[in-house]
Amino acid sequence: MLLASGQSAVVFSDLNPHSRTAVVRQLDLSLLHTFKTIAECKSLSLASQRLHKTQAAISIQLKKLEDQVGKRLLDRGHQTAELTSHGELLLQYARKMLALSNEAMDLFVKEEISGTVRFGIPDDYANAFLRPVLRDFIQRCPNVRLQIRNDISQNLFSALEKGELDLALVTRRNNDGNGEILRCDQLQWVAGESFVMVPDVPLPLALYPHGCGYRGQILKALSDSQREYEIAFECTGVAGVQLAVDSGLAIAATSSALMQPAWQVLDALTHDLPVLGSVTIELRLGNHEVPIAVQHFADELRKQVSLK
Known part of the structure; x- marks a missing residue:
């Protein structure tokens, strides 16, 4: 026919x-x-x-x-x-x-999509996921202006609520149904290749500041297990944590997506460390109508961040 x-x-x-x-x-x-x-x-x-x-x-x-x-x-x-x-x-x-x-x-409409996308993302997630998102989105929507805010999840939640951001990639803080889960990863203890655990010495930690979703989960697990620790390095960016771990100054906890090639995973049972559970990364949209440019950017995030 x-x-x-x-x-x-x-x-x-x-x-x-x-x-x-x-x-x-x-x-x-x-x-x-x-x-x-x-x-x-x-x-x-x-x-x-x-x-x-x-x-x-x-x-x-x-x-x-x-x-x-x-x-x-x-x-x-x-x-x-x-x-x-x-x-x-x-x-x-x-x-x-x-x-x-x-x-x-895309062939017919990409030149027509314009406007501004205001996006928030923590430093470690930007380091792990953002490069391919930006590359593909800029190619797909060249006339869209991007404004990116790099901050801890707690501050990004506040910015969304105030209408300062259109969307954000954040660590899930509650199950209110307003976020879209993109991935859920097991938190693991990590250390530099040369790090040696010393018995009966407080655990040296590298942490992000108050408001980081990982920080609360890590400290609660240590307190519940009565494991002594000290904060040896506190920083706002992923470069600081990498420096502390690479140098052997401290250990940290992170997910598989944020692991660095030179790091070793510390077995919790072998090193007398508490099991940390998992961490959930979610996409949050602002409380307003979602423009087409924001929808396209959200699609790129889903493609690059979601577990396949």
Whole structure:
């Protein structure tokens, strides 16, 4: 069957043998985007946060897509949503189709996207994630002006609440449902290659200042385990922590994404250190309408920061 110029591609076509009328079924890109987001989040509730829609609306879109393809795409449990075999197959097509759609749209609209994006990020996250985000976003949206604030998470939360920032990448401080979780990493004790733990000596720490999400978690774990410590190096930037650890002056705690090549991981049991648990990185948007430029920047953050 030939398609007229400008007509959408046919995804499914059934022929009724009695009426000999073709029944055309087409995939809706907006439904595929919702499906892809659910698959990546493995949760309808998390997908609803990312898409800024209600969970009921997400469920309706998923049901509509399942009706279109005539297959069940997800097995939904109490907390998670797992892909069926048909869902895994469709996800491959969804990613290709959405990527091609984005490529085509970028070709025509990237010169039209303008404005200012006010973004906040802690120093260690900037060091780990920001370079590829800036590279790809500037190429994609060359007419957008970026204003970046480098600060600890606590101050970035305040800036968002005051309307001073459009979005921020922060360490999660509470489960209020307003942030979009991008990754959750185990905190690990780290030291320089030459560091040697001395028994019965207070643990020398390199820490960020008050207000850093990691700091409170680290000190609470040490206090709960009654492990003696001293703050040997306190700094506001990642360079200071790296200097303290590399020189052997102090140890620190960090996530896998922020590890440096020359650092060693200290086994908690072997070195009589408390287990620290995990740390969650989330994307927060300001309390106002989200401009298209901010949406594009948020997409780049999701692509670069989210666990694959």
